[in-house]
Amino acid sequence: MANRIITSLSIIVLGLLTAILPYTLLQPCSGMLETVSGVHIPMKCFWTARMALGTGIFFCISGVLLYLSKSVLVRLGISLMLFLNAVLLAAIPLFLIGVCTAQTMPCRMGTLPGLVVPAVLTGLVSLGNMVYLNRLSKRKGGQ
Numbered sequence: 001m002a003n004r005i006i007t008s009l010s011i012i013v014l015g016l017l018t019a020i021l022p023y024t025l026l027q028p029c030s031g032m033l034e035t036v037s038g039v040h041i042p043m044k045c046f047w048t049a050r051m052a053l054g055t056g057i058f059f060c061i062s063g064v065l066l067y068l069s070k071s072v073l074v075r076l077g078i079s080l081m082l083f084l085n086a087v088l089l090a091a092i093p094l095f096l097i098g099v100c101t102a103q104t105m106p107c108r109m110g111t112l113p114g115l116v117v118p119a120v121l122t123g124l125v126s127l128g129n130m131v132y133l134n135r136l137s138k139r140k141g142g143q
Contacts, residue, residue, distance in 0.1 A: 011063035019056025026114035045107035
């Protein structure tokens with residue numbers, strides 16, 4: 001029971017940080033790009049922040065499910081899903097969408113590390129929980 005509470009609260013807090021940080025403390029650039037046709041569109045760091053919001057909400061919901069699930073194997077599956085989504089969260093600002101290329105831009109200095117750090121911590125918490133639950137399932141016989 002203590003493992004479920006600690007792990008789920010950790011995931012929920014990291015999910016809240018992932019969702020809230022790009023909109024409060026570590027905001028991305030507020031600039032717009034002008035296309036050849038004259039249309040103004042947001043910079044790619046804006047879309048990175050949007051994806052972080054969705055991923056953070058997903059982490060919070062997964063943390064609640066992790067707490068509510070009594071089956072060890074279901075919690076193992078949720079932890080695996082969380083680990084894979086933490087990898088996805090780290091890939092969003094690093095490879096998939098990205099942030100501005102200028103080293104002095106707010107998104108490069110704040111938003112990028114502000115998303116990678118919770119992604120790594122979420123990955124470590126879920127990986128540790130997977131190892132713990134795998135050992136527990138072998139001991140209990142896969143309940």
